[in-house]
Amino acid sequence: MRRGRWIGLLLMGLSGGAAHAASPDGPFGAMSCSGCHATARGVDTAIPRLNGRPAAEIAAAMRDFQKGERAPTVMGRIAKGYTDPEIDALAAWFAAQRDAP
C-alpha cells in the first residue's frame, strides 16, 4: 500500500457525493477489498486487481455476482452486502485508484 493508491481519494473527494468528500476511506467498505484484491504490484495471485479498472466493469461484475452469475466462489456472498448506490460508489472509487508501485 504505497502512495499511488491514495490519489483516487482526491478524485473521489472532488467528484463524489458530499458523503464521501470528507472521507479518505472511499465509499462504504472499499478498504476491506484490498485484503484479497492486491493493490501492490508484483503480488502473485489468481484474484484479479480492481485498481484502475473501468467503473462500469466493476459495477456489472458486482451485480452479476449478486444474481449468482459468473460462477462466483466467495463474491456471490459478499456482493449481496452492498446496495445499488454503494456498488456504483465503490466502482467509481476503484476506477480512480492507481496501483501502488
Added chain:
Amino acid sequence: MQVGAAMVGALAAPRIASAQAVGRVVIVGGGFAGATCARTLKALEPKLAVSLIEPDPVFTACPFSNAVLGGLREIAQQQFTQDGVERAGVTVARRRAVGVDGKTVVLDSGARFQFDRLVLAPGIDINWSGLPGYTEAAAEKMPHAWKAGGQTVLLRRQLEAMDDGGLVVMSAPANPFRCPPGPYERVSLIAHYLKTKKPKSKLVLLDAKDAFSKQRLFQDAWAKLYPGLLEWVPLSKGGKVVSVDPADMTLATDFAKHKAAVANVIPPQRAGRIAEAAGVADRSGWCPVEPVSFESRLRPDIHVIGDAAIMGAMPKSAFSANAQAKVCAVAIVARLAGREPVEPRLINTCYSLVAPDYGITIAGVYKPTNGQLADIPGAGGVSPLDAPQEFRAREALYAEGWFRTITAETFG
C-alpha cells in the same frame, strides 16, 4: 500524494495541511492489525508521527501455519519483518509495552512514548489459568501452536517423530477464541499428513463445543477424505477437556482420560495482557469497543483492534484484523482533525484448507447496528455444500492468493 493529502485536508479540515506533525499515534503490536494500521496511517496522513511497539523482529503468521503442520509448507514462508513498516515512515521500537500511564505508553526498557491516540493490537495471550495442568512448561510438551513460531515447529517435529500407529489428541476451546475454523482446518491437515505418511495412526479432536464454523463442510470432507482416521468428540459426547497432565501425556474429560503420543492443546485465550494493564479489557478478558472507530468503551482515547477486541459478529481472523485496522486508521485521522468518523462497512473471508487442493470459505459483510458490528442480512455465508471438486480447488488457489495479498498489504 503531497497534493492529495493537502487537498483532502483542505476539503475536510484545514488543520491537516499545516506543516508540523498533526498528531502522535502509538501502536502496540506489529501483527495483522497493528502493522496494517501503522502503514495505513502514514499513507493517509504522512505528517502523522506514528510509532509501532513490537518486541519480535520476525513476525510469524498463523494463517497457513496449519499447512506447515501438515508438511505442506515451511515455517520460513510464514515469516515477515517490520522493514516494510519502517520504509513507510513508521518508527519501530523493538520492545514490549508493559503499561499505559495517562497519555504515555511505558516499555519494558523503561522508555516512554507519548501519544495523542493509542492503538492496542496485541492479539491474544493464552489464559494460563483457564485449563488446569496447562502451564507454560506444559506447552513445551503439549504445544498449543496457537501463536505461530517455535510452537508450530515443535508440534510439527513431534508429528514427524511419532511412530506410525500413534494417537494424536487435539483439544479445542469454548468460544470465543482466535480463528473459529482454525482447529478444524488443523485437524484436517494433520489428518492429511497422517493419511499420506503414517496411515496406521489415529486422530481425536476433543471439543468444548457442539457446533463450529463451516461444520457441515468440514464434516462432509472428513467423511470423504479421512474416514476411520479422524474422530471429532463434541461437548455433548464428553469432549470438553477439563485438565491435562504433561507428565503422562493425558487429556482428561469428565468421562475419560485420553493418552496421546502427540498432544495439541488449543487452550482458552484472552486479549494480550497489555490490554488488562491499560484498563481496556473487561471481565471476559477481551476489550469492548465502539463499532465505528474501535475506541475502547472503557478508555476512549485508546483504540483496540484485531483479536484482542470484542467485534460483535466479526470473527477473530487476520482478514478481520486487517480490515479493522484500515477503518481504525481512517477514524484516527478523522478524530485528530476534529471530525466524526464515518460509519464503516467491513468484510471478512476465512479460507480453510481441508486438503492441499480442497479449500472452503466463510464470508460476512458487517456494519454497526445497535452498538455492535452485525452481519448485513442476506450477505455472507459458507461455500455451497454440493460444489464440485473444481470449486474446492479454486477456493484453495484463492486462499494462497489471499495470503500473499494480505501479507503484502500488512507488511509491505
